[in-house]
Amino acid sequence: MTANEAVDARVRRRLRELRAERGLTLAQVAERAHIDISTLSRLEAGKRRLALDHLPALAAALGVSADELVGAAPAPDPRVRAKPVKMGRMTAWPLTNRGAAGGLQAWKLLVPAGSEDPPDELPVHEGHDWIYVLSGRLRLILGEKDLVIEPGEAVEFSTWTPHWFGAVDGPVELIGIFGPQGQRLHLHD
Known part of the structure; x- marks a missing residue:
């Protein structure tokens, strides 16, 4: 209205x-x-x-x-109630409803221990990723760089750069914001 x-x-x-x-x-x-x-x-x-x-x-x-x-229709329930998504060994909890923020969607991700080995060819796609590590240590390969992201640290990068992330020495909990292309690649493979 x-x-x-x-x-x-x-x-x-x-x-x-x-x-x-x-x-x-x-x-x-x-x-x-x-x-x-x-x-x-x-x-x-x-x-x-x-x-x-x-x-x-x-x-x-x-x-x-x-x-x-x-009168106006009551405001919709603002709570996000989508169920976690399991893909391979990783689990993702949606933190935003579909369609919010111009196609961007926030996720809480659990990257389990044993997710240390990147693929032979790192993926590239349209978009931009933002990741914040809550707990654990995240390995991020970004082009030629091999980085370890600690709890409390955030990274943001163009996904036109070849990239991959996994766990170091145990599980990692993180918050990620992905566009539609990143969601398809990171959450549905």
């Missing part, structure tokens, strides 16, 4: 949203509100002007107050 959204447009949108949330058909809502189905259809589509006397009956038919019908 925009700040300038007209009340009638907001009510039409809320009618459709509430009807869909409750799995009700136009016929069911029209019957409950004691109005003709074609009237309800035209109200939702904006082809008929909404009258104030429609509000109480429509609200009751949808099981909400007239204020809830006229």
Whole structure:
């Protein structure tokens, strides 16, 4: 809803949203509100002007107050509830919902012990990666550099540079922010 959204447009949108949330058909809502189905259809589509006397009956038919019908939809639950993803030996917990931050997504990753050997050819892809080590020691090969990233340290790099990361001397917990290309490479191989 925009700040300038007209009340009638907001009510039409809320009618459709509430009807869909409750799995009700136009016929069911029209019957409950004691109005003709074609009237309800035209109200939702904006082809008929909404009258104030429609509000109480429509609200009751949808099981909400007239204020809830006229008001904005409640804000969605901000909690991220996606399940961890297991890929190979690594486990990743999403920390952002899909589509947030322009395609970037934050993950908590557990890189288990025994993940010390890079592939023969280091991957390269479009994008930019950001990694923060929470615990353990992370081995990062970035082009010709072979680095050990300690807890509390962060790295950020262009993924056009050949790169790989793994564990040193035990498991590593990290937070990573990856674009769509990095997610496909790092989290789904």
